[in-house]
Amino acid sequence: MDLDWGWIGEHTDSLTEHSLTHLKLALLPVLFGLIISLPLGVACRRWGWLYPPVLTAANALYAIPSLALFMIFIQYTGLEPSTVMIPLTLYTLSVLVPNVVDGLASVSEPVRQAATAMGFGTLRRLLRVELPIAVPIVIAGVRVAAVSSISLVAIGQLIGQGGLGYDIIRGYQLRFQTQIVAASVLIILLALVTDAILVLIQRLLTPWTRARKRSGGSSRRRHPITGAAPPHAVDAGVSSIAGGGG
Amino acid sequence: MNDLWNQITLSWEWLTASAQWHGEEGIPHRLLQHVIYSGISLLCAAVIGLALGLLVGHTGRGGFLAVSVANIARAVPTFGLVLIIVLIDYSITPVLVALVALAVPPILVNTFEGVRAVDPDAKDAARGMGMTGWGVLWRAEVPMALPLILLGLRTSAVQVVATATIAAYPGFGGLGRYIIDGLARNDYQLVVGGTVLVVLLAIIVQTAFAGLRRLLVSPGLLGSARS
Numbered sequence: 001m002d003l004d005w006g007w008i009g010e011h012t013d014s015l016t017e018h019s020l021t022h023l024k025l026a027l028l029p030v031l032f033g034l035i036i037s038l039p040l041g042v043a044c045r046r047w048g049w050l051y052p053p054v055l056t057a058a059n060a061l062y063a064i065p066s067l068a069l070f071m072i073f074i075q076y077t078g079l080e081p082s083t084v085m086i087p088l089t090l091y092t093l094s095v096l097v098p099n100v101v102d103g104l105a106s107v108s109e110p111v112r113q114a115a116t117a118m119g120f121g122t123l124r125r126l127l128r129v130e131l132p133i134a135v136p137i138v139i140a141g142v143r144v145a146a147v148s149s150i151s152l153v154a155i156g157q158l159i160g161q162g163g164l165g166y167d168i169i170r171g172y173q174l175r176f177q178t179q180i181v182a183a184s185v186l187i188i189l190l191a192l193v194t195d196a197i198l199v200l201i202q203r204l205l206t207p208w209t210r211a212r213k214r215s216g217g218s219s220r221r222r223h224p225i226t227g228a229a230p231p232h233a234v235d236a237g238v239s240s241i242a243g244g245g246g
Numbered sequence: 247m248n249d250l251w252n253q254i255t256l257s258w259e260w261l262t263a264s265a266q267w268h269g270e271e272g273i274p275h276r277l278l279q280h281v282i283y284s285g286i287s288l289l290c291a292a293v294i295g296l297a298l299g300l301l302v303g304h305t306g307r308g309g310f311l312a313v314s315v316a317n318i319a320r321a322v323p324t325f326g327l328v329l330i331i332v333l334i335d336y337s338i339t340p341v342l343v344a345l346v347a348l349a350v351p352p353i354l355v356n357t358f359e360g361v362r363a364v365d366p367d368a369k370d371a372a373r374g375m376g377m378t379g380w381g382v383l384w385r386a387e388v389p390m391a392l393p394l395i396l397l398g399l400r401t402s403a404v405q406v407v408a409t410a411t412i413a414a415y416p417g418f419g420g421l422g423r424y425i426i427d428g429l430a431r432n433d434y435q436l437v438v439g440g441t442v443l444v445v446l447l448a449i450i451v452q453t454a455f456a457g458l459r460r461l462l463v464s465p466g467l468l469g470s471a472r473s
Binding site for chain 2: 059060062063064065066067068069071072075143144147148150151154155158159164165168169171172175177180181183184187188191192195
């Protein structure tokens with residue numbers, strides 16, 4: 001496979017422009033998805049009966065091929081960016097809602113009780129205690145949603161809104177491999193950079209997880225009893241499986 | 247709303263028209279292609295993902311690397327991958343390769359996380375009962391990790407079924423044919439009809455995995471998962 005480096009050099013402007021469009025088309029849906037998922041997840045956690053139907057609906061949406069969903073929305077939103085962004089937003093829900101719910105579930109009961117004992121009301125406890133503790137699991141979901149969203153946008157080019165997908169299809173039509181490779185590599189790079197930024201955001205938002213790791217995290221896996229286990233590791237299913245055995 | 251109802255009736259007419267049920271362009275043939283592409287890809291992905299996930303989870307080594315590589319693989323645009331290899335080698339293989347690449351990460355990550363999350367006490371107990379490395383893996387770690395392993399397989403299966411539609415773009419049929427043709431001809435009946443079939447297939451896959459979960463996972467684990 002021979003790459004035409006000269007072509008890449010000549011087209012940095014258009015590739016940059018397509019990359020920016022690509023990021024916008026991919027990441028705005030993740031943001032919208034998060035805005036929808038946070039209250040939805042909180043509601044599912046509070047009213048347990050709500051969770052199974054919401055999850056089933058989100059999973060059913062996820063099973064619809066992106067191309068088909070784009071096609072269906074064309075009739076309502078036309079050949080516009082929103083035709084790509086609405087389906088992508090819907091897709092993120094199947095990752096984000098369960099992660100918000102799991103994140104909130106990872107708040108251990110003693111912590112909740114302590115917050116209540118300190119005089120926190122339901123809302124303040126949610127905002128100041130439960131959501132911050134849920135951040136690592138929520139961001140884990142955001143990372144998966146963002147990365148898959150970035151790689152999905154390309155298909156939007158079939159309806160004319162695909163960011164770097166333009167170069168993939170154009171390259172295919174012209175049998176010009178360089179253009180496809182360049183666009184694909186750029187998509188991967190965008191995903192990697194976005195992922196790294198999200199990891200950074202998580203570190204900034206949860207300084208306590210690093211402090212905990214430094215103090216005794218390395219002994220957690222070998223000696224769960226002697227090394228004080230961090231609360232969310234206990235709730236991540238480890239203790240419940242042991243409980244099932246006993 | 248009226249539009250939507252019109253579409254539903256139109257797709258229903260399309261789905262039930264007898265012309266759709268015969269020959270090369272017929273639903274049975276396209277469905278079979280779709281199932282074969284998805285099945286082969288999922289099988290290959292399961293072999294790769296399970297083997298690596300179990301290995302890394304069991305030995306506890308290379309976990310960070312495996313998960314990082316899997317996450318990068320998630321970023322690979324399936325569409326670009328398909329088209330680039332199709333240009334080099336025009337056959338169904340590129341489509342399958344791309345689908346496998348799409349399906350491995352969820353299987354790998356879930357298997358790894360499942361095995362890693364197994365209570366070390368339970369593993370010690372298994373060793374104490376005289377099990378060797380293989381014994382611990384097959385009789386303690388895998389059964390306990392099974393809910394997560396199945397979740398990974400299910401996620402991949404649904405993704406593969408939905409994404410196998412792009413096999414139609416370079417011209418390898420499958421249910422995506424209806425969607426791509428419908429797009430080219432501005433024929434929404436065709437698009438919606440094809441979509442309905444793909445979604446039905448995905449729902450069948452989901453149901454099958456729910457059944458497998460009930461059949462294979464130890465009741466003790468399911469009970470505690472609910473609490």
